[in-house]
Structures are given as C-alpha cells and as structure tokens.
Amino acid sequence: MNAINESFLPSTDGGVIRLITAGSVDDGKSTLIGRLLYDSKGVFADQLDAIARAKHKRVSGDGIDFSLLTDGLEAEREQGITIDVAYRYFATPQRKFIIADAPGHEQYTRNMVTGASTADVAVILIDATRVADGQLLPQTKRHSMLAHLLGIRHIVVAVNKMDLVDWDQAVFARIDAAYADLARRIGIERYQALPISALRGDNVVNRSDAAPWYDGQPLLPLLEALDTRDASADAPLRFPVQWVARHDGDTATDFRAYAGRVASGVLRVGDEVVVLPAGASARVRRILAHTQARECAYAGDSVMVELDRDVDVSRGDVLAHADAPARVEREFEAELCWFDTQALNPARKYLLKHGTRLTAARIKQVRTRRDIHELDEIEAEGTALSMNDIGRVVIATRDALTVDPYAENPATGAFILIDETTHQTAAAGMVR
Structure with a gap:
C-alpha cells in the first residue's frame, strides 16, 4: 500500500479546501459526498425527509439514498447519473470544505474539467467490484490524467464498495498497484489510497473495524490534515489590469490608477514593475484598496495601483516585477x-x-x-x-x-x- 508522505502531514492553518470527486460512472461519487455531508451534520432535517420520500430512490427499504443530496436535476434522478457539476459546502471544527461532484460519463468530461479547474484535491473513486482484477476503467484514467494536467496537487484514491468484495485486502492491493502504475505513466508523483464503503460510511469519517489491515486515516481526517496553502503567493508577480481609473483629467495632477486582482506574487509600494507586453517600466507609488492606502497587496487581493510616471497601460496588460518578467x-x-x-x-x-x-x-x-x-x-x-x-x-x-x-x-x-x-x-x- 502507498506510504503516507509529507504532503499529507497536518496543516497549521485549516482554511478552505476545494475538492472534486472524479472517476467512472457508478463509482459512488455522489453517494460519497452525501455521506460526508450526513456524517458531518451538514444536512438539514427537511432535506433528509425530502430524499427519504423521493420517487427515484435507489436504495431498498428505509435506507437513505445519499446521492440525491447532490443529484439535484430531475434528469439526474430519473437516470441515476450525474450530469452537471454540483457544489456543496460543509465545515468541520478543523476546516471548511467546498466539494464539486463531477459526472463520470465520457460525454460530460468537459463538466469535470470545469469543476477541477479550481480544486486543491481530487478524490478519485474506484468501484472495487468492477476492477477487482486490477484493470482500471477508461474514465478513471481520463480523470486522473486531467487532474494531473490541471495541476491538482493532492490526489486521493478512494477504493469504494469494499463491503461488496468482503473487504478483501488482495483486491485492494491489486487496485492500488494498478493505480500506482497509472500514476507513474502519467506523471503523478504521489497519491494516497484507502478502502471505503461510501454507502455504509466505513472509513469515510470514522475508522472501520471491517478492514483491520488498513492502518491509514479515514477519508475526512485525511482531508482535514492536507496542507493546501496557496502557492500563488510564492510565484512571480502577475497583475492583469482590468480597467483604468481616472478622475480630474483636466488638471495637471489628475488621478490615474490601474485596477485589477493580483493573480500571483506580492506587490509592494516602491517596487519597479514592467508593463507587459509593451515593456515600459515604472515604480509603484501607491496601492489602494477601497480608497485605503496599503503598503502591499497579495495574490487574490483586488486593488488599484498608481505608478510614479505616466506610461501606456490598458485593459489586458500585465504588471510584473522588472526582475521576473513573463x-x-x-x-x-x-x-x-x-x-x-x-x-x-x-x-x-x-x-x-x-x-x-x-x-x-x-x-x-x-x-x-x-x-x-x-x-x-x-x-x-x-x-x-x-x-x-x-x-x-x-x-x-x-x-x-x-x-x-x-x-x-x-x-x-x-x-x-x-x-x-x-x-x-x-x-x-x-x-x-
């Protein structure tokens, strides 16, 4: 089994984690999210009552069909599939979560890309009953490749429906070995695999006694411990200009600043910047946020930047540090x-x-x-x-x-x- 590595060590700052569930059709993505919402007390009583009475319920008896918590479209409930990306929010004492439930069908791959584009973590689900021989399904490969291409740093492989194969350790080992080979071939440097049953809740929030051979963390504690600090603050400065703000344009001391959102890096008063693609240079005279002066702006901050001299800057131009141009x-x-x-x-x-x-x-x-x-x-x-x-x-x-x-x-x-x-x-x- 894959060893836990340093990327899965506890984070000092919980913050918000954005994750997407991905994989093939019927691997249990919607059910897993529903289980996470239910076990973390993120579902209201009236929601539970509504899905208990749903006419398209896919579980027998009085059981809860957790997939209905995310499959909100009528077509999704009728066909028992996920079509569009559904976003759900819940929180634990450690951190907040925004979850995207991506469809598994090949024809909806573009929807998966949309949901994955902002994700910190991809939870790749694999149905143990369908790949017990270790032959991964095409959509598992496709979604894993897309997660890698989109630069998702953390990959968690959840081998689902282990209860239907009697928690056979050999089955899990074959699937883990197959995914390790896939990861090597497409360039995924590290991932964490764990056996779960989304419907029963085994190894989702709490450790299951059904798999004493698994010595890792359940899924939710694993996600809570991930270090997902935004790496954009360490990247070179990139400040795309959205619009030019001007007033008192008929005076010699008219105000002119450039509004936008810092896409990456840090911008400070006094920094020498170049305006790309033209290449003109200037220094930052002032940084304004809601008319309040600031000494610096970080990735994600929306600010106005005033330069120390007039240069030609238009919407679509990018400010970058003179010593780290793009x-x-x-x-x-x-x-x-x-x-x-x-x-x-x-x-x-x-x-x-x-x-x-x-x-x-x-x-x-x-x-x-x-x-x-x-x-x-x-x-x-x-x-x-x-x-x-x-x-x-x-x-x-x-x-x-x-x-x-x-x-x-x-x-x-x-x-x-x-x-x-x-x-x-x-x-x-x-x-x-």
Whole structure:
C-alpha cells in the first residue's frame, strides 16, 4: 500500500479546501459526498425527509439514498447519473470544505474539467467490484490524467464498495498497484489510497473495524490534515489590469490608477514593475484598496495601483516585477481539452480569453492527441480534436500575450477558446 508522505502531514492553518470527486460512472461519487455531508451534520432535517420520500430512490427499504443530496436535476434522478457539476459546502471544527461532484460519463468530461479547474484535491473513486482484477476503467484514467494536467496537487484514491468484495485486502492491493502504475505513466508523483464503503460510511469519517489491515486515516481526517496553502503567493508577480481609473483629467495632477486582482506574487509600494507586453517600466507609488492606502497587496487581493510616471497601460496588460518578467508570445504550444460539439477546425478563427485580454486566435497545428486507453501521446498531424479530446497544439494570436507555463503559474498559464460564431466555449487550454 502507498506510504503516507509529507504532503499529507497536518496543516497549521485549516482554511478552505476545494475538492472534486472524479472517476467512472457508478463509482459512488455522489453517494460519497452525501455521506460526508450526513456524517458531518451538514444536512438539514427537511432535506433528509425530502430524499427519504423521493420517487427515484435507489436504495431498498428505509435506507437513505445519499446521492440525491447532490443529484439535484430531475434528469439526474430519473437516470441515476450525474450530469452537471454540483457544489456543496460543509465545515468541520478543523476546516471548511467546498466539494464539486463531477459526472463520470465520457460525454460530460468537459463538466469535470470545469469543476477541477479550481480544486486543491481530487478524490478519485474506484468501484472495487468492477476492477477487482486490477484493470482500471477508461474514465478513471481520463480523470486522473486531467487532474494531473490541471495541476491538482493532492490526489486521493478512494477504493469504494469494499463491503461488496468482503473487504478483501488482495483486491485492494491489486487496485492500488494498478493505480500506482497509472500514476507513474502519467506523471503523478504521489497519491494516497484507502478502502471505503461510501454507502455504509466505513472509513469515510470514522475508522472501520471491517478492514483491520488498513492502518491509514479515514477519508475526512485525511482531508482535514492536507496542507493546501496557496502557492500563488510564492510565484512571480502577475497583475492583469482590468480597467483604468481616472478622475480630474483636466488638471495637471489628475488621478490615474490601474485596477485589477493580483493573480500571483506580492506587490509592494516602491517596487519597479514592467508593463507587459509593451515593456515600459515604472515604480509603484501607491496601492489602494477601497480608497485605503496599503503598503502591499497579495495574490487574490483586488486593488488599484498608481505608478510614479505616466506610461501606456490598458485593459489586458500585465504588471510584473522588472526582475521576473513573463514570456511575451504571439505563438505558443498548449494542451487543449476540447469542449465543443463541433470539432476543432484549423481553418476557423477563435477568440482567446487570457486573463483580462480577449484576442483573435487560430490553431496553426495539432501536434498530438492523447490516447486515453494507452495513455500515450500519438501523432495527430492533420487530425481535428473532437469533444472531450485532449491534444497538444500550436496557437497563434493577433495580440501578444503575457504567458507562463501552466505548471509554473496557473494564473497566467490558463486560457479558454471561444467559437467566434456561436460564442460557445470551445476549449480550455494550458500553456506548455
């Protein structure tokens, strides 16, 4: 069994943890979230009464169908599947949780990407009854790969429905070994595996006596102990400008500042910054938050920045420290998760939304496409990406963009493509 490593040591600051459940169809994702809500006292009595009387209940007798706590759409309850991402909130004395329940069907992979884009932790569920031989299902592989591509730092593998295989340690060991091989092949450096029964609540909140051979923590204490401190504060400064604030423009001492949200790093009064992509430099004279002066601003803070001299700054520009500038590119390589029902067409123009900048873009080349079964990148020259495909492409843009590799700085390494005609979100991309 995978050994507990330093990333699973207790955090000094609980804070908020964002997690997503992922995996294949019927692995028990919605049931697990319902169980977490129920056992942590995050469900009101009237909600329990409503699901107890639900006509689409999928458990026998007086048992609670926990999946109905997240499957809120009528179509989801009728079909017994999850279609859209459902978000639920609960809290324990140690920390607060925001949970995204992602659908398992391949056709809803784009929904999973949406939910995973802001997650700190991915809980990958595996149905022990379906993979007792250690042959993982395609969606388990796909969701694990997407979690890795999206830079989710913590992967927890919950082997569910162990009660249906009599808590057989050999079954768990085979599944753990299969996932260890998958993790090695797609580049996941570490993960934590544990056996659970979401329906019965074994090893979810409290340790189960049914698996005396498992010496690790139950799921909830494991999640409470994760260190999910935001790494964006340690990244280089990136301050995308949202708008230019001006007043008293007819005077020699008119006020001009640049409003936005610090995407990463720390900005201080007196710092020398460059305005990208143009490259003009200036020093920070003042930082204002709700008209109050501040000495510094951190990642996540929305502020106005006043510079010590007039330079050309517009919406979409990025302020960065002079000694740690970003790449300025009109052409770059990226990984695309294709969302649109219409396949990628290199002959078409798309709109690219990156930070606060919107520009025209086109796909110059599709280099590779990921084979989800073999987990390899296969040559895809001249091949279009279809819905839910993942591929590596070369993108050319009309305007120069301030980009970082996604693995180094997600704030300036992520973008979306928009179909210029239908205005549908066509793809999510990560700069490589």
